[in-house]
Amino acid sequence: MAGQASPLFSIVTPVYQPPVDVLADTIASVRAQEHADWEWVLVDDASPDPEVRRVIADASADDPRIRLVARDTNGHIVAASNDAVAEATGEFLVFLDHDDLLTPDALAEMARAIDGEPEADYLYSDEDKVGEEGELFGRFAKPDWSPERLRGQMYTSHLSVMRTSLVREVGGFRQGYDGSQDHDLALRVSERARRVVHIPRVLYHWRAVAGSAAADIGAKPYADDAGRRAVQDQLDRLGIAGTVESGREPGRYVIERRLDPSLRVSLVIPTIGQSATVFGERRVMVVETVRSALAHTEHEDVEVVVVHDTPTPPEVLEQLREIAGDRLVLVEYTLPFNFSQKVNLGCLHATGERLVFLNDDVEVLSPRWLENLVGPLDEPDVGLTGAKLYFSDGSIQHAGHGYWNKHYHHPFRYWTRDEAGPFGELVVNREMTGVTAACSAMRRDAFLAVGGFPEALPSNFNDVDLCYKVAHLGYRTVWVANCELFHFESQTRDGTVLPWERHFVVRRWGIPDVDRFTPAAVATPMMDPHRLLDARLAESRSTSRRNASR
Amino acid sequence: MVEPAGNDSRVAQLESDNEALRREVVEARHSLLVNRDHVVGTEAEIGRLNRDILRMQAELVASRKKIRALQNRKKGLIARTRDLETKLKAARSRNQQLREELDRQVAARVPLSRRVVRRLRGRR
Numbered sequence: 001m002a003g004q005a006s007p008l009f010s011i012v013t014p015v016y017q018p019p020v021d022v023l024a025d026t027i028a029s030v031r032a033q034e035h036a037d038w039e040w041v042l043v044d045d046a047s048p049d050p051e052v053r054r055v056i057a058d059a060s061a062d063d064p065r066i067r068l069v070a071r072d073t074n075g076h077i078v079a080a081s082n083d084a085v086a087e088a089t090g091e092f093l094v095f096l097d098h099d100d101l102l103t104p105d106a107l108a109e110m111a112r113a114i115d116g117e118p119e120a121d122y123l124y125s126d127e128d129k130v131g132e133e134g135e136l137f138g139r140f141a142k143p144d145w146s147p148e149r150l151r152g153q154m155y156t157s158h159l160s161v162m163r164t165s166l167v168r169e170v171g172g173f174r175q176g177y178d179g180s181q182d183h184d185l186a187l188r189v190s191e192r193a194r195r196v197v198h199i200p201r202v203l204y205h206w207r208a209v210a211g212s213a214a215a216d217i218g219a220k221p222y223a224d225d226a227g228r229r230a231v232q233d234q235l236d237r238l239g240i241a242g243t244v245e246s247g248r249e250p251g252r253y254v255i256e257r258r259l260d261p262s263l264r265v266s267l268v269i270p271t272i273g274q275s276a277t278v279f280g281e282r283r284v285m286v287v288e289t290v291r292s293a294l295a296h297t298e299h300e301d302v303e304v305v306v307v308h309d310t311p312t313p314p315e316v317l318e319q320l321r322e323i324a325g326d327r328l329v330l331v332e333y334t335l336p337f338n339f340s341q342k343v344n345l346g347c348l349h350a351t352g353e354r355l356v357f358l359n360d361d362v363e364v365l366s367p368r369w370l371e372n373l374v375g376p377l378d379e380p381d382v383g384l385t386g387a388k389l390y391f392s393d394g395s396i397q398h399a400g401h402g403y404w405n406k407h408y409h410h411p412f413r414y415w416t417r418d419e420a421g422p423f424g425e426l427v428v429n430r431e432m433t434g435v436t437a438a439c440s441a442m443r444r445d446a447f448l449a450v451g452g453f454p455e456a457l458p459s460n461f462n463d464v465d466l467c468y469k470v471a472h473l474g475y476r477t478v479w480v481a482n483c484e485l486f487h488f489e490s491q492t493r494d495g496t497v498l499p500w501e502r503h504f505v506v507r508r509w510g511i512p513d514v515d516r517f518t519p520a521a522v523a524t525p526m527m528d529p530h531r532l533l534d535a536r537l538a539e540s541r542s543t544s545r546r547n548a549s550r
Numbered sequence: 551m552v553e554p555a556g557n558d559s560r561v562a563q564l565e566s567d568n569e570a571l572r573r574e575v576v577e578a579r580h581s582l583l584v585n586r587d588h589v590v591g592t593e594a595e596i597g598r599l600n601r602d603i604l605r606m607q608a609e610l611v612a613s614r615k616k617i618r619a620l621q622n623r624k625k626g627l628i629a630r631t632r633d634l635e636t637k638l639k640a641a642r643s644r645n646q647q648l649r650e651e652l653d654r655q656v657a658a659r660v661p662l663s664r665r666v667v668r669r670l671r672g673r674r
Contacts, residue, residue, distance in 0.1 A: 348579050451587030469590050472597075508594040510601065 006111045010090030010164065011040040014080030017047040018098040020055055022207065026098060027059045027066075035107035038094070041087045043069040045080040078173045078181050085164075085172050093167055095160050095182065099207045101130060102159065106203040110161050113199050121163040121193035122186070124156040125203035132209060140423050141519035143431065145196040148376065148478045151231045151244075152428025153252050154183035159204035162189050177230055179223025184230035191237070200519070224250040231255070242375060252424050254482050256368060257375025259299050265374055266303040266352030267293060270333070270342035271360035273312035278363075278392065278488055285488070286360035287319045293358065294323065297370035305329045307346040309337070340453035340462045343437070347447060355447055359438040359487065362389070366484040373441050373483040376429070383446040383475025384467065386435020388426075389487035390417060397487045399426055400479040401434030401467065403512035404520045408434075408464050408505075411523030414532050417484075422522055432479040432517050434467030438487050442470075449473055460501045468509045 011030060015023070030040055042056050053070060060066040069087055071080060085093060092114070096102060106125070114120050128139040142155060149155050160182070170188040177184040190196055224246055231253050232244040241258040259265070271286040278288075290304055304324040308317065310332060320328055331349050333342050347355050354374045366372075369387070376382045389398035395414045399421075402411040412426055420427045437453070440463070450469040453462045470477055514520070660668075 344583055345576075345580065348576050348583065448583065448586065451585070451590050452583045454587050454591065455584055465591075468594065469587075472590065472594055508591050508598065510598045 006035065006037050007092050007114055008090035009035070009038040009092050009094045009107050009110065009161070010088030011038055011094040011096050012081065012084035012088060013040065013042045013096045013098050014045055014077050014084060015042050015047060015052060015056070015098040016045040016074070016077075016080070017049060017052065020049070020051050022099045022209075023052065023055055026096070026101060027055070029101040029104075030066075030096070031059075031063060032104045033102065033107045034104055035111050037111075038065060038107055039088070039090055040066045041069060041084045042066070042098075043071060043080045043084045043087075045076070046071050046074040076178055078175050078178055081181065082172045085167060088164055091164060093162050093164050095158075095162075097158075097206075099209070100158065101205040101207070103203050103205070105201075106159060109199055109201060109203055110159075113197050117195055117197050119194040120197045121166050122156075122189050122196045123161040123199060124196075125159045125199040126201055127158045127204040127206055128202050129208040130205040136205060138208075139202055139521070141200065141521040142198060143517040143519070144198045145190075146431040146517060147190060148382075148476070149428060149430035150183075150186060150190060151234065151253060151255060152247070152430065152481070153424045154180065154186065154227065155423070156186050157182070158206055160186065163193075166192060177226040179220045180227035180230055183227050184233070187230055187234045191234070221250065227251060228253055238379075240375075240378065247424075247427055248418075249420055249424075249427070252420070252427050254427075255372070255375075255429065256482070257371045259371050259374060261300065263299075263354060263374075264301045264303060264352035265299060265354045265356060265370060266305055266347070266350030267356045267358050268305045268307065268343055268346035268350055269358045269360050270307045270339060270346065271312060271316075272309040273316035274360075276361070276488065284316050284319065287316065287323065289358060289360050289362050289364075290320055291323050292362075292364040293370070296364040296367050298368060299370050299374075301352075302370070303327050303329060303350060303352050305331060305346045305350045307331045307333050307342045307349075310334050338455060338458035339437075340455045340457055344452040344455065347444075347452060350444075353444050354441060355444055356441045357437050357439070359489075361488045362439055363486040363488075364484075365390070365486060366482060369483045369485065372480050373439070376478045376480065377441060377443045377446075379476075381474070381476055382478050383442060383450075383470040383473065384435065384477040385441045385483075386432070386477070386479050387439040387483040387485055388479070388481055389436065389438060389485050392486060392488055396426070397489060398436045398438065399481075400430075400432035400518065401436065401464065402515045402518035402520070402523055403433050403464070404515040404518075405513070406511050408461070408512060409523065410436075411518050425518070425522065427481050429478055429480050429482070430517065432477050433471070433515050434464055435477060435479055437463035437466065438489070439483070439485055446470065446473070446475055454504075457501055457504055460497050461505045465505050465508065468505070 013026075018026075030038070044053050044056065047053065053068065056066070056068045060068050067087065069083055071083065075083075081095075092110070094107065094110070109125070110123055113123055124142070126140055126142050128136050130136055140155075140157075143149065146155070162185075166189055167185070170185070170192065172185070173181045174184055228244050228246050234240075235242050235244065235255070241260070242255045243258075245254045245256060246252075247254050267290075269286060269289060273284065273286060275282055275284050277283075278285075286306065290306075294302065294304075304320070304327050306317075306320055306328065308330060317330060320330075329349055331346055333345065335341065343357055354377060356370070356373065373385050373387055376385050386400060387398075388396070391397045394417045396412055396416070398410055399412045399415075402409045412421060415421065415426060450466065450473055452466075454465045457465060467477055515523075
């Protein structure tokens with residue numbers, strides 16, 4: 001019920017030897033809050049400079065809502081943060097670092113959100129960075145609540161607000177996770193939170209000074225190991241079979257999934273058995289698809305269901321028999337082309353509990369692709385997973401769908417394989433509004449519940465409609481960064497889109513407006529490869545200028 | 551032991567029946583799947599239409615409010631126009647009176663040459 005009395009916020013800040021002028025700015029930003037119901041517990045973790053305590057004591061003398069807790073010994077961030085949590089009397093905890101800034105409306109916005117969502121136990125906002133000259137940059141437009149992404153990176157970060165009782169229920173910050181103690185807490189709190197709410201406004205300016213994590217993601221190498229352990233702990237707590245590894249850059253984590261060996265996985269591949277030239281060689285596309293798919297998985301119980309149009313050359317089918325042996329199921333398709341119907345029929349002939357939709361013009365690149373693609377479906381609320389696809393030149397063809405501004409997009413198209421994305425989007429698994437059917441997977445029960453692919457859409461947008469249906473039934477769609485394939489789309493596909501096809505999707509789901517998981521601010525501008533290169537060069541020049549001016 | 555010839559044909563018949571039944575089952579499951587897609591799609595369309603209706607209702611309420619505000623403003627403007635018209639009429643009437651008065655005064659005024667002659671003759 002909306003309209004409750006505004007909650008008391010307890011801002012908690014562990015303090016250790018910040019520059020005094022910077023601390024004064026932080027204090028000023030709290031005292032400038034439009035929302036008046038707050039208290040602020042600052043725990044000084046035995047800063048060597050007595051000036052730090054004097055500044056806090058002066059602020060406390062001016063404003064009784066500010067309280068200084070002075071530790072006798074330096075206990076590091078976990079101990080100091082827990083002391084602050086213990087002192088808090090408010091309904092919600094607001095986590096503020098000793099050198100960062102709140103926007104004046106930060107607590108007011110949080111109070112408004114809580115008023116609108118009384119079951120909110122965890123709230124987070126967008127954030128940006130503040131440089132040494134006070135300049136603001138690097139806005140992180142965050143996705144709505146994305147539990148899979150939180151495993152890949154501490155994306156909720158600042159400003160985080162948590163219900164005090166829940167933080168105490170999970171035992172507060174844990175010793176041994178210094179540097180990623182906030183990530184560990186976010187994982188544990190979110191497991192029990194009734195609602196996690198995203199406020200798509202910048203309410204926090206993260207100070208980027210030399211040596212801080214805001215300026216350099218690798219500034220605290222010990223934090224990476226702590227974060228990896230925190231994510232592994234969550235998998236273990238939730239019974240998710242997988243191993244967490246450090247990603248290509250610090251603070252990003254990769255989950256290697258394991259599959260139950262008794263689980264049958266069915267690959268469903270529609271084909272007409274055509275050949276094309278790839279990397280200078282003529283190849284039968286579907287044969288290489290099946291060969292690479294089987295070669296890059298350790299899972300044994302894999303069924304290969306090939307739905308082939310009648311004109312498919314018999315020698316292609318023979319080659320498939322040689323590769324897949326008794327795992328091959330051939331389904332002849334005699335009707336005019338209808339991708340949706342071909343896949344649906346393939347799925348109905350499949351016997352696996354997990355269904356993988358695979359175009360016949362892909363080539364698997366990454367080891368254990370199948371385990372990583374199918375593994376997330378063990379979580380009952382995940383209904384669909386998708387892969388990372390590349391053009392033959394190694395640039396990105398697909399890193400999930402984004403539906404916004406009246407169109408269906410492929411965000412990050414033409415970025416390169418070694419790029420992480422603006423905020424790690426390309427290297428961590430994450431929830432998405434949609435994924436392409438060129439390589440995706442579903443649980444059988446979810447596939448049947450949504451009614452499979454829409455056969456009214458034989459060629460285009462059938463995957464968009466499927467993704468909408470998956471979300472409509474309350475399932476999450478997870479894009480898997482460590483499931484990588486080439487997709488030689490232009491070799492096999494006529495890209496013509498007819499207006500009625502788009503209208504079919506719009507009639508069911510409305511006109512796409514704002515994407516919940518890939519804000520347009522992050523993914524745009526959508527560019528062709530040449531303009532993308534120009535933009536990168538311009539960006540690099542501007543970064544160099546900023547660094548030079550420091 | 552040699553199988554009777556009739557058994558082979560019976561097995562073949564059973565296999566053929568089995569295959570036909572299997573095809574029927576797949577067809578039935580396919581129909582069910584297509585039907586399910588239609589149901590989910592229809593649900594979605596109903597949801598979308600309901601959202602459109604809600605948006606239109608909100609738009610309608612806002613437009614009605616705007617119409618009421620505009621009607622009130624129109625009433626106020628009409629009243630003000632009437633008031634101004636009354637004032638204008640009074641002003642015109644007063645203007646007319648003043649003009650007539652002025653004309654009378656002008657008409658009654660002795661020309662300068664005659665006033666000079668009178669002064670020269672020692673008469674006022």
